[in-house]
Amino acid sequence: MLVTCGTPGDPPDVNEDRHSGRLMTRTPVNVTVTGAAGQIGYALLFRIASGHLLGPDTPVNLRLLEITPALKAAEGTAMELDDCAFPLLKGITITDDAKTAFDGVNVALLVGARPRTKGMERGDLLEANGGIFKPQGEAINAGAADDVKVLVVGNPANTNALIAQQHAPDVPRERFTAMTRLDHNRALSQLAKKLGVAVTDIENMTIWGNHSATQYPDLFRAKVGGKTAAEAVNDQAWLENDFIPTVAKRGAAIIEARGASSAASAANAAIDHVYDWVNGTEWTSMAVPSDGSYGVPEGIISSFPVRTSNGSYEIIQGLEIDEFSRARIDASVAELVEERDAVKELGLI
Ligand SMILES: NC(=O)C1=CN([C@@H]2O[C@H](COP(=O)(O)OP(=O)(O)OC[C@H]3O[C@@H](n4cnc5c(N)ncnc54)[C@H](O)[C@@H]3O)[C@@H](O)[C@H]2O)C=CC1
């Protein structure tokens, strides 16, 4: 099923922003969002359409991929998007067909995933998600634009990204990334509160490893006022027993408090991830395919400190890793290796 909305009659490359009067001379970027009718989708789509993902001069076409029973809800969201009259939004396609959704895609946000339900083992979860991320990887391989960038949000995000990547052999493998930016932002906020500083006073925050409770938010690399954050905090007990578990288990704490998982903050982090990937930043956290840096086995999609520029990224090299951090990184990476081996055993990669 395919529904199109929006204003397909617009000329493709010259658009007038009716709010600023400025001429936008760029071809619309095709942005596909899977799980578009879900909670994160609802928090994400309006920000993409208003220019927060790619900047105020970049028009977008939205492609919403959903499972068939959720198409009606996606149509409702598309009606609301229309009702915002966003100057940058050039068209909306709603479909339950992955090939249609990813045809010509420039930015793919893979949000829809199978949540863990009662009685489900980890293997069952990985298998169910394999059924989603394998065909999506194949559809990206078949139809994506040459410059495609993929962000996987749906959990288990790192391993889902690996599954999709492994089924898209014609797409450069580094284009498949997973989201640890929410963890990064959570770490900034917790540290800023502890030190009584602004989040903007903190530099070089890093999340290592998996987007799971084993992740390592690293205060020995982060800097505040010329010191490492660990020195500025000067409280190893807080760092170990409070900061790390608070950041790593924040997702569960939000579910406990809200009765639903993080949605607006997750959407915000997805926006941050892609915006920085496209526009450049000196230091952030992204889960990316390892090239063997910092002893992380090659190919594993693990979170690293990265620098981005001109639409590409590199893992920041040359950091000295202390013993405490080494053990934490190794533990999270070991979990990723286990997940990779499990999906291999299931024949998903
Ligand atoms: N990496 C991260 O930091 C975070 C990841 N998440 C994960 O993001 C995912 C989405 O979260 P929510 O939006 O809250 O969930 P949700 O359950 O509200 O929405 C998920 C949507 O995905 C759709 N869907 C399922 N299979 C699909 C398929 N094959 N193709 C397209 N759509 C499909 C469902 O119909 C549903 O509308 C979950 O896996 C959640 O655990 C959530 C927060 C943070």
Ligand SMILES: O=C([O-])CC(=O)C(=O)O
């Ligand atoms: O824990 C969850 O299910 C959602 C999630 O990934 C997060 O909030 O970090």
